[in-house]
Amino acid sequence: MDGRRITANPRPSVLRRVVAKKRPRGGVDEFVNSVKKIQRREICSKKRRAFSMSDAQERFRNIQLQEEYDTHDPKGHHSTVLPFLKRRSKIIEIVAAHDTVFALAQSGVCAAFSRETNKRICFLNIGPDEVIRSLFYNKNNDSLITVSVYAADSFSSLKCRTTRIEYIKRGQPDAGFALFESESLKWPGFVEFDDVNGKVLTFSEEDSIYKVFDLKNYTLLYSIPDKNVQEIKISPGIMLLIFNKSSGHVPLKILSIEDGTVLKSFNHLLHRNKKVEFIEQFNEKLLVKQENENLQILDVRNSELIEVNKAEFTTPSAFIFLYENQLFLTFRNRTVSVWNFRGQLVTSFEDHLLWHPDSNTNNIYITSNQDLIISYCKSDTDHPSTDGNAGSINISNILSGKCLAKVKATNNLSINECNCNNNSVRCQCNPRRQTPSFVTEALEDITALYYDEKRNEIYTGNKLGFIHVWSN
Template sequence: MLVFLQSFLFYNKNNESLITVSVYGAENFSALRCRTTRIEYIRRGQPDAGFPLFETESLKWPGFVEFDDVNGKVLTYSAQDSTYKVFDLKNYTLLYSVSDKNVQEIKIRTSSSVPLKILSIEDGTVLKSFSHLLHRNKKVDFIEQFNEKLLVKQEGENLQILDVRNFQLTEVSRTEFMTPSAFIFLYELQLFLTFRNRSVAVWNFRAGSINVSSILTGKCLAKIKSGNECKEKKAWKFQNTVAEALEDITALYYDEDRDEIYTGNRHGLVHVWSN
């Protein structure tokens, strides 16, 4: 007796398992059969140690099953009773179902923004309500609040630091700031610590500044910072902001004849600051 089998594989990173979805020739390839096997069982040479999934569901054509890796969900459709069901990919428990013959299609997607509210700790009144835009179909690694700063990190994206007072947005390159396993916020020092593997890093929210002081008295005569309306001559065709120009300065020179300050940063850009 010949048994024809077709199947595809899905790696479930939520619980380190391999899901197979198969159709059999004995059923005219019309019904989907799902099974999960933990990776550790496969490594032990025990591929039969898994168990079937969604046995109570009628997944005959045109029924289907879809796996949403981004949101950690499974969507099934039973054509027999026109019912969509959403399951949790971690433990395959049923979350909710949608039964409506008028529904033609369901799409699972990640929201393009996250709604946020800032409440008064004293009486709970809403001080500010806003939405922060997200990159579509990218997992949110974390959203942390530190005083007036909001830290948002998505998988494979730059760290975003939003000042909720004026909505000024600062980004830190994903190559410099990788998602940590834990945070410690030092509120009095306006610093925060990140822990990743065996490394600890210290971060602050301050952009750089250039201070001009008197040699005789040490008194600060002038300050160049990101909030200043100072005259900045852009370097060639690069049109970056004042805050960006003050980041990671590697060289500084003062021209007494022209009364100008020249700075260079790690990006290889030279900026001229004139009075």
């Protein structure tokens, strides 16, 4: 799930848009070719889909707890490190690349671990007052981008830095360089990394200018200086500019993501005195929802409008758009649903009740083929109100809703042998790690989840700052 907006606001918005990863293609048209979409749908046979499901079941069969890493550094890797950086705190983001696992704690400490040596490589905080807010792996140049705030300016401005993965693996996190130094990213300024189009969007409150940069080399492509722009939404090949609401309508523009050329300008009619709950853009489809009104799905090419009854579609707390399947996921009250752009409910998941009520997307992973969803769930969906801190990691098929595999304490009692390196789960130095209760503890209070598709490993982080590795 790549497409992450980071703001300088310590209280981020509840409604958060996350874009699922898209397989690379030769190029992106102004709008995705409908004929090609139909061809891909026809080529995909049921036999192929059945094979994919059985393959997924085999991949996750017998998956077990293998390793534990600790992001906590009680002494602080800098002698003058800020006091709160020395405290234990929950993991909020996990990223993996080239056998390296990066874990970010809520305190702002970020650590890198090697899957080859099962040891901590280094901390990515290169200054004693640096608090890292977010991570982004840039596959275009094989680097990790960190977004940080600093005590020197009262943690009010975002600062970006890029460091090649090879330098981090050598224990040289300070070998990177700063990005977007000319931009003032104070609240409500932000930076958004768009892996789908290979672009970076920034907003500076000082001059009310949006800027688009190339994610490959970070060069400035163009600027959008309009002060009336209220929000920008990004889709493959295009951007939607949402302007300040006028009487009875909202002005909209669709721009080419490559050069900022205006492709279409139009007004969308609104009900007067009704709050706009969200406006989202997905290729040629525009989704608009006002308070106590039906969901509107507008095709901006031909103005065809579909309405979904408000009783059937209630405003979700988060979206995930699946560009490969032309579907979107909604998250609400611990449940996940799959919709198409005709306003029809495609899938309701079996045995997939999310653990966190706030639809924390850091606990959800969508595979690059967009066929599987991996989530931290309630382990006993028949009794969701049962007390207890241990959940399960559920792997479900997105198109069918079927639960293909589940990682839970009762089927996870076989633990790997000890190498006595103080990192293995089963270690003679710590007999407690040989007990089933330790596996149960690893499934308690999971706050972040990531799936490494190349290694077929799941990484989870918990509220105490521990990272656990699950594989077969």
